[in-house]
Amino acid sequence: MMASDQVAVGPRGVDGVPEPAPVASGAPTAGEPVVISSLVVETAPELAGAVAGELAALPGVEVHERQGHKLVVTIEAASVEASHARASSFIQVAGVTGVNLVYCNFEDEAAAR
Amino acid sequence: MELTRRKFVKTTAVALASAAAAGTMATMAGCAGEPAKGGAQAPAGQGDVTRTVGVCRFCGCGCGVIVEARDGRLVSVTGDPENGSNRGLNCVKGYYLASALYGDDRLTTPLVRDDKATKGAPGGLREATWDEALDLVASKLRETWKADKSRLAFWGSGQQPIVEGYCTAKFWKAGLLSNNIDPNARLCMASAVVGFMNVFQTDEPAGCYADIDEADVFVTWGANMAEAHPMLYSRLTARKLADDRVRHYDLTTLRTRTSASADKVLMFKPGADIAIANAIASYLVENNLYDKAFVADHLQFKQGTENIGNAFEDGYDASETGQSVDAVTSITFEEYAARLAPYTLEYAEEVSGVPAADIQELAEVFADKSRKVLSLWTMGVNQHNRGTWMNHCIYNIHLLTGRYARPGDGAFSLTGQPTACGTAREVGTFSHRLPADLLVAQEPHRRYTEAIWSLPEGYLDAIAKPGFHTVKMFRELSKGNIDFLWSAHNNWAVSLPNLTRFLGRGDKRGVIDAFICVSEVYPTLSTQYADVVLPAAMWVEREGQFGNGERRTAVFEKAVDPPGDARWDLWMLMEVAKRVLAGEQIGGKDAFDVLFGAWYDPEAGAFRGTDREVSRAIWEEYRTFSNPALNEAAAAINESAGLKMEAKQLAPYDLYIDNHGLTWPVREVDGEWLPTLWRFCDGPQADGFDEQGVERYGEHDRAGGVSFYKSAGKRPSVVFRPWEPPAEIPDDEYPFYLCTGRLLEHWHTGSMTRRIAELDRALPEALLDVNPADCERLGVKDGDRVRVTSRYGSCDITVSTTGRTAPPEGIVFAPFFAEETLINLVVQDVYCPLSKEPDYKKTTVSIEKI
Structure with a gap:
């Protein structure tokens, strides 16, 4: 198992699981529909830090953890489409070599249908 | 929230x-x-x-x-x-x-067409009750069956869940005594299947996805994994990142996203891959770089019928050449070496355009036993006028160098569909197959199947002759020789080659006259040719099972109900079977009851239990094929005919749910069910090796630590296959090769993915990727509309020089997902004479600006 170090927002909880950070700029606010997804973004090892910084600057995106060349990322967006668009844009960030979806919760969107 | x-x-x-x-x-x-x-x-x-x-x-x-x-x-x-x-x-x-x-236009009620003249366009279908639709389908099927059962057909899919495929095959083969059933897997995996059977006498990859994590060198042959197998490609790139000595060689006819991340791209002329593979094998033999112990312990050598021409004509299969394509004869290693000798590096360069030095470099990669080499391939190899031969040629290299069935060191045929392996291949929904690798043409195989299906001995002798393979089926349909066609889990009106003929846009109009039933979840081009459309439950709207490319069987549980009146495909099948078989008997008993009575109550029109209970009951019958001990008569035939059916042992149903999928064979050892990751590889079963299989059927301590106990004489066949040219060669009239394929956003014909707005927006149109130099010669530029024309048909499409692929001069590429473009109007229906899989990669075309 690779060493894990935190690189961006989100303090670590007592059990080692990061606490969610405050909602980032551009993400839906309370009361609005929200789709929450988490991803593992793979990077060129030497660019992991730079990629983390660049991703964290994107609206609704938080980087919670770095494990070697892998970043643990969440996206909050108003729809599945917006989430997918955001995730799909990651591959254009220099140093990103792979984008893996782990979890996507769209219960708000389902309820709205 | x-x-x-x-x-x-x-x-x-x-x-x-x-x-x-x-x-x-x-x-x-x-x-x-x-x-x-x-x-x-x-x-x-x-x-x-x-x-x-x-x-x-x-x-x-x-x-x-x-x-x-x-x-x-x-x-x-x-x-x-x-x-x-x-x-x-x-x-x-x-x-x-x-x-x-959740697409807006889900099909939620049965539809019936009253006027055949409305076929081929939207509209013309009206809503109907299930009873009306089922009565109509069943009456047309029964009428055809009674009149001439050579004129009925079922076209299935590598997306049809396992128990549904099993019941469909059972209805068609035992209920109707017809072999006119084939899946769309014929279009993607048939060459791999015939390759497996010819080389190993068992249809299965020996390796697993974990091989990717252990390989030192990747060789992709005709495979755009980055777009067609994204998860596996992610695993490949992760392996490269973990060790900077890992290398990736990409053999391709055009640059793809997969080429973009490869360390070396060997760009070859279409069809020349066999010359390259033979040159590699020749180099290894000539320079004494092959694995002598592995050759001595494990291999036999053969050659087969050559100069086999191409299946242009409908009568090819029945011709003298067509009848001889499967023949092979044994040769010595020395004779094999002599056959390879003309394939020098220089000759391969001349044929393929790949520099001899690059071919030599790749040959030396295979020769270096300090590193593990994993070959991966898909449609470039399989959809090939010599697709079966090219599968042989890859195995030849790996077998000569002792690189097969070992972790990270093997040849892995990737699968195109979620359950092409699980249903089309393992269940056997092909025109020549019975469940579990059994063949209709083999008498012991029919006896074994009769025992498990409770049929009188000899009952299946009526289907000893294989039925229509896919292209034959649709060629016969187009000529007016099919009166009834049922298709499910596919969209043939977009995915078949030579649609100009098959959609009746040429001189053959059989598709209009025939009665066609389409089970579907969304309106497609295929439903525009349907006489009846049956709305189906989709994915987790019912329970189902997939068997993926690494021999992993997994269950998807029912999570939600289907919308409206959409129903489980299995229910539709039971209701049609009940009507068609009404009053029929098998061995003096009610035919429906013999075949399906254990899980369906025809009087009540309902299953005898929940989705789970029904799936389990069907699975347990299917599982008997690989667990002969569960059936006394089957066990006796297995023993007397030496079938070794338990060598592909499957586990009880619920274990697949409890374990989130298991890779077969799943061996029962002291009450425990143990999966196998590396087939034929000796080692602890608990670590995923095939300890039990080698112990029971094979031999320990053979070269490479493997034992090919399913192969004849425990020796896989290295079969010499020569390079023969593509079916068509570019000429003045048709100067380009057209290659078609899949791109990331759209799964196959887009019937699901084009309902998803974001995916549709990401790739809204099928573009024709053209080399800039060719554009200049043609006087076209990015965004221009052109007409692509072949000997088969034409379509209009937009040119791109910045598309997803970058073809070299003389080759153009288009994806096949878009029904408004319908590139398959242009594509040839010539197929590999052995596997009958069409060659979607090498149609010669002309291009003109419009």
Whole structure:
């Protein structure tokens, strides 16, 4: 198992699981529909830090953890489409070599249908 | 979403991704929520959320997922950490797994066409009751069956779940005594199947996805994994990142996203891959770089019928050449070496255009036993006028160098569809097959099947002759020789080659006259040719099973109800079978009851139990094929005919749910069921090796630590196959090769993915990728509309020089997903004479600006 170090927002909880950070700029606010997804973004090892910084600057995106060349990322967006668009844009960030979806919760969107 | 809920969901999201990144996700018990029904650690469920285990619907990788539903709708999808195929990770298309169910135009009621003249355009279908639709389908099928059963057909799919495929094959083969059943897997995996059978006498990859994590060198042959197998490609790039000595060679006819990340691209002229492979084999033999112990312990050598021409004509299969294509004779190693000798590096360069030095470099990679080499291939190899031969040629190299069935060191034929292996191949929904690799033409195989299906001895002798393979089926349909066609889980009106002929746009109009039933979830081009459309439950709207490309069988549980009057395909099949077989007998008993009475009550029109109970009951019968001890008569035939049916042993149904999928053979050892990752490779069963199989059927301590106990004489066949040119060669009239394929956003014909707005926007149009130099010669530029014309037909399409692929001069590429473009109007229906799989990669075309 690779060493894990935190690189961006989100303090670590007592059990080692990061606490969610405050909602980032551009993400839906309370009361609005929200789709929450988490991803593992793979990077060129030497660019992991730079990629983390660049991703964290994107609206609704938080980087919670770095494990070697892998970043643990969440996206909050108003729809599945917006989430997918955001995730799909990651591959254009220099140093990103792979984008893996782990979890996507769209219960708000389902309820709205 | 309330803030507390939002916080909880997000905490879960982070925890799951963190664990997935570390590869520890499966051990995260108790982090959030209750286990899913299948025993899964699950995401953020609460209250009335139900949680079920599933398998992704979109491609051939077969990734496990966990889905949550609330109030009858899906609310989350998570990569399943306990499914060994993907270990909690999905590609970004996973965002839309649930959306695929919720397109605006889902079919929710049966439809009937009253006027055949309305075929081929939207409209002309009216709503009907299930009774009317089923009565109509059954009456047309029965009428055809009674009149001339050579004029009926079923066209299935590598997306049809296992028990549904099993029941369809049983109805067609035992109920109707017809072999006119074939799946769309004929269009993607048939060459791989025939290759496996010819070389190993068993249809299965020996390796598994974990090979990717252990290889030192990757060789992709005709495979755009980056777009067609995204999860596996992610695993490949992860392996490269983990060790900078890992290398990737990409053999291709045009640059793809896969080429973009390869260390070396060997760009060859279409069809020349066999010359390259033979040159590599020749170099290894000539320079004494092959594995002599492996050759001595394991291999036999053969050559086969050559100069086999091409299947242009409908009568090819019945011709003298067509009848001889499967013939092989044994030769010595020295004779094999002599056959290879003309394939010098220089000759291969001349044929392929690949520099001799590059071919030599790749040959030396195979010769270097200090490194593990993994070959991966898909449609470039299989959809080839010599597809079976090219499969042979890859195995030849790996067998000569002792690189097969060993972790990270093997040849891995990738699968194109989620259950092409599980249903089309393992169940055997092909025109020449019975379940579990058995063949209709083999008498012991028919006897064995009769025993398990409770049929009188000799009953299946009526189907000893194979039926129509896919191209033959649609060629006969176009000529007016098919009166009844039922298709399910596919969209033939977009995916077949030579649609100009098959859609009646040429001189052959059989598609209009025939009665066609289409089971579907959305309106497609195929439903425009249907006389009846049956609305189907989709994916997790019923329980089903997929068998993926690494021999992993997995169950997807029912999570939600289907919309409107859409019903389970299995129910439709039972209702049609009940009507068609009414009054028929098998061995003096009611025919329907003999075949399906154990799980369906025809009087009540209902299954005898829940989806789970029905699936389990069917599975347990199917599983008997690989567990002959469960049936005394079958066990006796297995023993007397030496079938070794238990060598592909499958486990009881519920274990697949409890374990989130298992790779077969799953061996019962002292009451435990143990899966196998590396088939034929000796080693501890608990670590995934085939200890039990080698112990029971094979030999320990053979070269490479492997034993090919399923092969004749325990010796796989190295078969010399010569290079022969493509069916068509570019000329003045048709100066370009047209290659077609799939791109990331759209699964096959886009019937699901084009309903998803974002995917549709991401790739809204099928473009023709053209080399800039060719554009200049043609006087066209990016964005121009052109007409592409072949000997078969033409279509109009937009030119791109900045598309997803970058073809060299003389080759153009188009994806096949778009029905408004319908590139398959242009594509040849010539097929590999051995596998009958069409060559979608090498149609010669002209291009003119319009």
